[in-house]
Amino acid sequence: MKNLLLLSLILLISCGPQERVSKEAFDVVQQNNEVKRITEVAILEEAMVWGDSITQEAQAQLTAQLQEAIAANGPAGALDFCKVNALPLLKSLESKHAVTLRRVSSQPRNPADAPNSQEIPLLDAYAYNAENNILADPSIQKIEGGEVLLYTKPILMANALCLSCHGDPKKDIAPETAAKLKQLYPQDPATGYALGDLRGMWALRLPKKEVVKRL
Numbered sequence: 001m002k003n004l005l006l007l008s009l010i011l012l013i014s015c016g017p018q019e020r021v022s023k024e025a026f027d028v029v030q031q032n033n034e035v036k037r038i039t040e041v042a043i044l045e046e047a048m049v050w051g052d053s054i055t056q057e058a059q060a061q062l063t064a065q066l067q068e069a070i071a072a073n074g075p076a077g078a079l080d081f082c083k084v085n086a087l088p089l090l091k092s093l094e095s096k097h098a099v100t101l102r103r104v105s106s107q108p109r110n111p112a113d114a115p116n117s118q119e120i121p122l123l124d125a126y127a128y129n130a131e132n133n134i135l136a137d138p139s140i141q142k143i144e145g146g147e148v149l150l151y152t153k154p155i156l157m158a159n160a161l162c163l164s165c166h167g168d169p170k171k172d173i174a175p176e177t178a179a180k181l182k183q184l185y186p187q188d189p190a191t192g193y194a195l196g197d198l199r200g201m202w203a204l205r206l207p208k209k210e211v212v213k214r215l
């Protein structure tokens with residue numbers, strides 16, 4: 001009787017619990033796979049939502065402050081605002097959201113806005129679409145081994161306001177503004193655009209772990 005009890009105890013320890021553990025482990029693996037599959041898609045969707053919201057916030061702030069500066073000082077006076085404030089405004093959004101936010105252009109007025117090797121192919125694709133009148137949506141690329149999601153969105157010459165500083169130097173840009181542009185940006189390649197042209201793109205780097213935190 002004592003032996004039998006011992007035997008069943010040994011059996012219970014050696015077989016019973018082990019079996020249960022391996023079944024549990026199996027379930028956990030299955031669950032993780034399931035979670036991972038859902039999460040990859042959910043992460044990309046969330047990155048898109050978050051990217052849209054940050055770039056809209058940035059665009060709204062830039063436009064509001066630009067309009068204010070133009071109303072107060074005219075386009076020529078507002079150039080100082082752009083030169084001094086555009087980047088800091090984006091920097092403050094970067095620290096608020098723990099992301100990296102840039103505007104890049106193949107004809108950058110500010111040399112710091114030239115695209116890097118990760119951004120060039122995306123900007124080229126938007127330029128191709130714009131030339132062929134294909135409406136381009138924002139996109140998301142996995143970079144840095146998937147640890148960072150690069151959200152990009154085209155920036156178009158959306159309205160007549162843009163022309164006063166990026167349009168045809170003979171037609172759209174007032175002489176006073178042109179003179180000031182020459183003084184602030186002697187090499188300025190960022191003119192000659194028409195309404196609807198691609199002016200550049202937003203390049204927003206979202207750390208994957210920050211996106212995951214939002215889910």
Ligand code: HEC
Nearest residue numbers: 075078079082083103105108109110113161162165190200
């Ligand atoms: C008052 C003049 C002014 C107006 C109006 C203006 N911009 Fe600009 N824009 C600038 C200046 C100056 C810079 C460079 C800012 C800097 O030095 O960081 C700039 C930079 C940019 C950049 C970053 C790439 C680059 O060339 O450095 C983009 C994109 C851009 N502007 C798009 C627009 C769009 C779109 C509009 C219309 C909604 C617009 N701008 C209206 C003056 C203007």
